[in-house]
Amino acid sequence: MHKTSLFLTLLLSATAFANTDTLQTKSKITDVTVFFSGAQITRNAHLQTTKGKHLLILNQLPSEINPQSIQVAGIENCVILSVKHQLEYPNQNKKEVEETEIQKQIDAQELKIKEIKNKQNVFELEEKILLDNSSLKKKDDGTAIADIKLAADFYRVRLNEIKQGKLNLSTELESANKKIQEFYTKLNELTSKKHRTYSKILITLECEKDINAIIQISYYISSAGWTPYYDFRVEEITLPLVIVYNANVYQSSGESWNNIKMKLSTQNPSLTGTKPELNAWYLERKNFNDNMPSNHEPGALKGKVYDFKTNEGLPFANVSVYKGDELVASGATDVDGLYTIKPIKPGKYSVKTSYVGYQSTKINNTQISPAQITFLDIKMNSQDVRLDEVLILDYKTPLVYPSSEGRSINQNAIKGAHAEDTQYYIDGIKIRSDVNGGTDKDESRSGIEISNFISNSIKTSVTNLEYVIEIPYTIPSDGEDYSIKIKEASVPVNYVYHAVPKLETDVFLTAEITNWASLNFLQGKSNIYYQGTYTGESILNPNQATDTLTVSLGRDRNIIVKREGKKEVNDKIFLGNNIKEVVGWNIIIKNNKNTKIRIMVEDQFPITEKKSIEIFHLEYSNAKLDDKTGKLTWDLSMEPNEKKEIGYKYFVKYPRNMNLMME
Numbered sequence: 001m002h003k004t005s006l007f008l009t010l011l012l013s014a015t016a017f018a019n020t021d022t023l024q025t026k027s028k029i030t031d032v033t034v035f036f037s038g039a040q041i042t043r044n045a046h047l048q049t050t051k052g053k054h055l056l057i058l059n060q061l062p063s064e065i066n067p068q069s070i071q072v073a074g075i076e077n078c079v080i081l082s083v084k085h086q087l088e089y090p091n092q093n094k095k096e097v098e099e100t101e102i103q104k105q106i107d108a109q110e111l112k113i114k115e116i117k118n119k120q121n122v123f124e125l126e127e128k129i130l131l132d133n134s135s136l137k138k139k140d141d142g143t144a145i146a147d148i149k150l151a152a153d154f155y156r157v158r159l160n161e162i163k164q165g166k167l168n169l170s171t172e173l174e175s176a177n178k179k180i181q182e183f184y185t186k187l188n189e190l191t192s193k194k195h196r197t198y199s200k201i202l203i204t205l206e207c208e209k210d211i212n213a214i215i216q217i218s219y220y221i222s223s224a225g226w227t228p229y230y231d232f233r234v235e236e237i238t239l240p241l242v243i244v245y246n247a248n249v250y251q252s253s254g255e256s257w258n259n260i261k262m263k264l265s266t267q268n269p270s271l272t273g274t275k276p277e278l279n280a281w282y283l284e285r286k287n288f289n290d291n292m293p294s295n296h297e298p299g300a301l302k303g304k305v306y307d308f309k310t311n312e313g314l315p316f317a318n319v320s321v322y323k324g325d326e327l328v329a330s331g332a333t334d335v336d337g338l339y340t341i342k343p344i345k346p347g348k349y350s351v352k353t354s355y356v357g358y359q360s361t362k363i364n365n366t367q368i369s370p371a372q373i374t375f376l377d378i379k380m381n382s383q384d385v386r387l388d389e390v391l392i393l394d395y396k397t398p399l400v401y402p403s404s405e406g407r408s409i410n411q412n413a414i415k416g417a418h419a420e421d422t423q424y425y426i427d428g429i430k431i432r433s434d435v436n437g438g439t440d441k442d443e444s445r446s447g448i449e450i451s452n453f454i455s456n457s458i459k460t461s462v463t464n465l466e467y468v469i470e471i472p473y474t475i476p477s478d479g480e481d482y483s484i485k486i487k488e489a490s491v492p493v494n495y496v497y498h499a500v501p502k503l504e505t506d507v508f509l510t511a512e513i514t515n516w517a518s519l520n521f522l523q524g525k526s527n528i529y530y531q532g533t534y535t536g537e538s539i540l541n542p543n544q545a546t547d548t549l550t551v552s553l554g555r556d557r558n559i560i561v562k563r564e565g566k567k568e569v570n571d572k573i574f575l576g577n578n579i580k581e582v583v584g585w586n587i588i589i590k591n592n593k594n595t596k597i598r599i600m601v602e603d604q605f606p607i608t609e610k611k612s613i614e615i616f617h618l619e620y621s622n623a624k625l626d627d628k629t630g631k632l633t634w635d636l637s638m639e640p641n642e643k644k645e646i647g648y649k650y651f652v653k654y655p656r657n658m659n660l661m662m663e
Contacts (some may be wrong), residue, residue: 034249057201584648619649
């Protein structure tokens with residue numbers, strides 16, 4: 001009875017499997033929502049099938065897909081029975097037809113090289129024989145002039161033929177070697193894909209009737225992200241502040257995002273959405289706060305893979321990052337041998353590099369630091385050693401880290417752009433210009449003029465802000481930052497200068513922005529431009545509970561501030577066991593601009609914690625005094641080319657046995 005039941009179960013399973021039609025279909029990325037860390041990918045696949053149960057397989061998807069994040073949109077007249085995720089590990093021993101053909105061409109060129117070298121050896125031998133027998137031996141009756149001429153003609157003609165033959169063979173040899181290198185490049189491009197681990201999604205569905213529809217699948221990956229940054233541009237302090245909104249977008253998922261619709265979201269799905277809990281705090285115990293924030297911001301690995309002998313970059317070399325035996329991240333070099341792999345969690349890793357025709361390398365103890373780039377250049381030896389041999393090295397910190405500063409603009413290096421964009425490099429960052437050469441203006445906010453460089457809209461919720469980029473974009477899978485210029489805002493601000501002459505002789509310009517919440521600022525780096533000149537950078541921090549946001553705009557050397565001691569005041573008097581010391585300072589401000597300015601000047605009185613020391617404020621010329629800190633602040637309005645002088649004076653009484661620094 002038991003055997004009969006088992007037989008029936010197996011028979012029914014086999015029948016069910018036989019009735020399930022397996023379909024493999026290609027899918028295409030259509031939409032991407034990029035978070036500060038990670039991205040949600042949406043892709044479409046065409047489903048054309050008949051009534052019944054079917055198994056739909058989507059192959060060659062990124063290996064890092066989070067299985068819990070996979071979602072499949074419902075299809076009319078179909079029931080989704082199950083959704084499964086599997087990893088497809090590479091079969092490195094299986095050779096594709098294209099690989100075999102390329103290898104045949106490499107073998108043919110190597111055979112040709114051997115034939116060329118054989119001919120070169122024959123020419124070398126013939127040349128040696130001719131030269132060894134080139135001297136004519138004199139006979140008793142002398143050598144006839146005709147014989148000498150005949151021999152000379154022979155040697156000249158034959159040696160010229162040999163030299164020309166050797167030259168032709170050298171050219172052929174160089175050409176054959178170049179072809180082999182080209183074939184190896186193609187072969188590495190194929191094997192770089194072959195070495196990857198992919199995901200596949202298996203969808204079991206049952207259709208009530210014949211179906212011809214689009215099925216939509218979405219999932220989350222970690223190897224992407226974006227960071228906001230801003231350009232603050234000041235032409236004159238009588239004009240509004242121009243703020244340019246930019247985004248650096250990167251991804252290294254293993255497949256390019258070609259002409260996709262993109263959203264930039266401020267959400268971070270990698271962070272928990274659960275509020276932290278306070279545990280009981282016992283003074284007599286050691287307490288470990290599990291909720292203390294730690295710096296887990298990912299880093300990046302960047303460098304070049306090149307030939308040890310020629311120093312030429314190796315294109316399509318595989319660079320893989322391992323934690324023990326686990327593959328953490330991987331990438332391939334570009335046509336110049338350059339690579340970028342990010343994001344990578346902080347820690348120590350092994351970096352393995354492989355390239356067909358070269359000895360593989362493994363570099364241990366490569367340190368990835370939080371929010372930093374680790375630079376690692378990799379030298380590879382050509383195929384003079386066994387291919388299965390791996391060169392193992394330890395990572396060494398370079399004495400000088402390469403910097404992207406000072407790179408010239410390269411308008412020929414255009415990749416990853418919208419079809420109607422141009423793109424160029426500044427400071428190692430790819431920049432895209434305005435779409436269609438124009439902007440869309442929005443003057444809906446009072447006093448604020450918005451110019452959209454690309455068609456976009458903003459969606460806000462309680463915890464999230466999204467920029468919806470409505471023009472398709474292409475972001476290659478190379479880990480590089482692709483800069484998208486989103487929009488420009490012309491904002492009325494109050495320009496205020498600040499000076500602290502005790503610490504710094506330069507004057508700093510700030511902009512006070514009121515009602516700034518409507519500008520939807522995010523925390524990020526800001527580049528400062530004054531009258532078209534780059535003057536530095538600062539950090540924009542909108543996490544302030546104030547109605548006015550103050551933004552630092554750098555130095556302005558058209559305002560002169562000078563601090564001088566009052567010689568007629570500074571005096572030291574000995575009174576018994578005490579010393580009375582009088583100190584005074586003058587501050588001179590000169591406005592060399594042709595516009596009126598407001599300037600805040602700061603200085604300070606000393607303060608003390610000792611009762612034996614007495615401080616008396618004698619004069620501070622209408623400055624605002626903070627009694628707790630001793631800070632003095634002058635709020636001044638100055639006309640063009642106006643000069644003002646302010647000052648303060650105090651005396652200190654202290655015991656003679658003390659040695660105080662009065663400045």
